[in-house]
Amino acid sequence: MTNSATEGSASGRPAFPHRSFWSDDYGTYSPGAPLSQSLTVDVAIIGAGFTGLSAAINLKELDASTSVVVLEQEAIGFGASGRNSGWVWPNLTTYRDIYAKQGLDVLRETYQYAQQAYGYVRDLTNSHSLDSEYRETGLLRPAVTGEYEPDMYEYMEFCEKLGRSQKVTELSENAVQKVVRSPLFSKGLWDEELALIHPVRHARSLADLARRLGSAVYEQSPVIDIREEENAVYLSTPSGSVKADRLIVATNGYTHLLPGVPGKALKCSQRPVIAYNTISRPLTNDEWDSVGWTKRNAVYSFGPASHFGNPTSDGRIHWCSDRFLGIPDGDDISREYHPNYNPTLKKQTPHFFPGLKDLTLTHHWGGPASVTYDHIFHLGALGNSKRIFTSVGCNGNGVSLTHLNGKILAELVAGRKSGLCDLWFVNHKVKTFPPTMITVPAMKFIIGRELKTARKRAVKAGLGFLTEEISGGEGA
Numbered sequence: 001m002t003n004s005a006t007e008g009s010a011s012g013r014p015a016f017p018h019r020s021f022w023s024d025d026y027g028t029y030s031p032g033a034p035l036s037q038s039l040t041v042d043v044a045i046i047g048a049g050f051t052g053l054s055a056a057i058n059l060k061e062l063d064a065s066t067s068v069v070v071l072e073q074e075a076i077g078f079g080a081s082g083r084n085s086g087w088v089w090p091n092l093t094t095y096r097d098i099y100a101k102q103g104l105d106v107l108r109e110t111y112q113y114a115q116q117a118y119g120y121v122r123d124l125t126n127s128h129s130l131d132s133e134y135r136e137t138g139l140l141r142p143a144v145t146g147e148y149e150p151d152m153y154e155y156m157e158f159c160e161k162l163g164r165s166q167k168v169t170e171l172s173e174n175a176v177q178k179v180v181r182s183p184l185f186s187k188g189l190w191d192e193e194l195a196l197i198h199p200v201r202h203a204r205s206l207a208d209l210a211r212r213l214g215s216a217v218y219e220q221s222p223v224i225d226i227r228e229e230e231n232a233v234y235l236s237t238p239s240g241s242v243k244a245d246r247l248i249v250a251t252n253g254y255t256h257l258l259p260g261v262p263g264k265a266l267k268c269s270q271r272p273v274i275a276y277n278t279i280s281r282p283l284t285n286d287e288w289d290s291v292g293w294t295k296r297n298a299v300y301s302f303g304p305a306s307h308f309g310n311p312t313s314d315g316r317i318h319w320c321s322d323r324f325l326g327i328p329d330g331d332d333i334s335r336e337y338h339p340n341y342n343p344t345l346k347k348q349t350p351h352f353f354p355g356l357k358d359l360t361l362t363h364h365w366g367g368p369a370s371v372t373y374d375h376i377f378h379l380g381a382l383g384n385s386k387r388i389f390t391s392v393g394c395n396g397n398g399v400s401l402t403h404l405n406g407k408i409l410a411e412l413v414a415g416r417k418s419g420l421c422d423l424w425f426v427n428h429k430v431k432t433f434p435p436t437m438i439t440v441p442a443m444k445f446i447i448g449r450e451l452k453t454a455r456k457r458a459v460k461a462g463l464g465f466l467t468e469e470i471s472g473g474e475g476a
C-alpha cells in the first residue's frame with residue numbers, strides 16, 4: 001500500500017517528497033540546490049506556493065527588469081499549494097461572516113473578486129499552456145436525504161445575495177442520480193463554477209514560468225532570519241543571504257514560525273488549521289458503472305458533514321469529510337495526517353456508493369490552511385512597514401484567490417496599482433490572535449461545538465453513521 005501517512009519515517013510522519021498523492025503522482029522530483037551565495041535583489045519572496053509564485057510572475061510581467069528571488073524552505077508546492085483538493089472555485093467559507101459583519105455591498109465585492117480570481121487561474125493556465133491538468137467540470141451539490149434539502153434552499157437564497165443565482169440550477173432527485181448515483185442523495189444543485197487542477201503539477205509549472213520570465217527560485221532554502229533596516233530587508237538562509245529592497249512574505253499557514261520579524265503583527269496574524277484529504281486506488285469499470293459520475297465532476301454535499309470529492313484524471317476517487325480538522329496545540333504543525341481519517345472514510349463511503357464497498361484508500365495527507373481572527377484573508381503592507389508585504393488567511397479556499405492575491409502583492413510592491421489594490425480587504429487592518437494558550441482551546445471549543453450540533457441533528461435524522469469518527473485505526 002502506498003500510504004503517505006505510513007510510508008515515511010519511523011515516527012509515522014509523512015516523508016518528503018510523499019507529502020500528498022499529488023507529489024507521489026508527479027513522479028521523481030529533486031528539489032534544486034539551495035541558495036549558496038549573497039544576492040542583492042529588488043524583491044525577495046519567501047514561499048514557493050501559489051501566492052509567492054504568482055507574485056514572482058506578476059512582478060516580471062509588470063517590469064521585466066525587476067530582479068526577483070523566491071526562497072522556499074523545502075520544495076515548490078511543499079505547503080498547502082501542493083496538498084489541496086485542486087478545486088478552483090470562487091467559494092469562501094466565510095461569505096456569511098462577511099455578510100453578517102459588513103453587509104451586502106462588501107459581500108458582493110468579495111464574491112466578484114473571487115470570481116475574477118477563478119477566471120484568472122483559467123486565463124493564466126491557458127495563456128501559458130501550464131501543465132496543470134486544468135479541466136472545468138462543474139459541481140454537483142446534493143442534499144443528503146430530504147432532511148438536508150432546506151439547507152440547500154437556504155444556500156440558493158444566499159446565492160441571490162452573492163449575485164450568483166444564475167450560476168446555480170436546482171436539480172430533481174432524478175436529475176441528481178443521473179449525474180452521480182447514490183442512495184443518500186435527494187435533490188441537489190448544479191453549480192457551473194468549478195474547475196480541477198493537479199496541484200503539484202500546477203505549482204511546478206508556475207515555478208517554470210517564473211523562471212522563464214527571469215525570476216530565480218531556490219528550493220531547500222529556509223529563511224532563518226529577517227531583518228528590516230532603513231535601507232533594505234536582509235534575509236539569511238543556512239548557506240546564503242539576500243539583501244532586498246522589498247520583501248513579500250508568502251508563507252501562509254507557516255507564517256507564525258518565521259524567525260526575525262519583531263512584534264506580533266506577523267506571528268499572530270493567522271493560525272494554522274490542518275485540513276485532510278484522502279484518495280483511493282483507481283476504480284474498476286464495474287465500479288465506475290455503479291456510480292455513473294460520467295461528467296467526472298466535483299461533488300460537495302449538504303449533509304451532517306460536508307462530504308466532498310471528485311474523480312481524478314487517472315480514475316481514482318478523492319472522497320473527503322470536513323469533520324476532521326487539526327488544531328495544533330502549540331506552534332508545531334508537523335502532525336499532517338490523522339490515523340482515523342482513512343478508516344472512517346472507508347467505512348462511510350459504501351453508504352454513499354454501495355458499489356465501492358471493496359475500495360481501498362491508498363493515500364492520506366494533510367496540510368496547513370491559514371485562518372485569521374476575523375476569518376477574512378488579508379494582504380498588504382505589514383503594519384507600518386514600507387518594505388514588507390504579506391498575505392494570510394485564505395482558509396481552505398485559496399486555490400484561486402492566492403493567484404490574484406499574488407498579482408495584488410506584485411502591484412503594491414512595484415507601486416503600479418490597478419483597481420485591484422483599492423478593494424476593501426487590501427491593507428485592511430489585521431486583527432491579531434491572542435496568545436496560543438488562549439486561542440487554541442477557544443478554537444477547539446468552537447469547532448467541537450459545531451461538530452456536536454451537526455451530529456445531534458444527524459442522529460435524529462437516522463444519519464449518525466456519517467458523523468462517527470472511528471478511533472484508533474491506521475491506514476486503509
Ligand SMILES: Cc1cc2nc3c(=O)[nH]c(=O)nc-3n(C[C@H](O)[C@H](O)[C@H](O)COP(=O)(O)OP(=O)(O)OC[C@H]3O[C@@H](n4cnc5c(N)ncnc54)[C@H](O)[C@@H]3O)c2cc1C
Binds near residue numbers: 076078224
Ligand atoms: C488539505 C488542503 C486542501 C485544500 N483544498 C483546497 C481546494 O480544493 N480549493 C481551494 O480553493 N483551497 C484549498 N485549500 C487551501 C489552499 O491550498 C491554500 O489556500 C493555498 O494553496 C495557499 O497558497 P500559499 O502559496 O499562500 O501557501 P502555501 O502553499 O502553504 O505556501 C507557503 C510556502 O512557504 C514556505 N515557507 C514557509 N516558511 C518558510 C521559510 N522560513 N523559508 C522559506 N520558505 C518557507 C512553505 O514551505 C510553503 O511552500 C486546501 C488546503 C489544504 C491544506
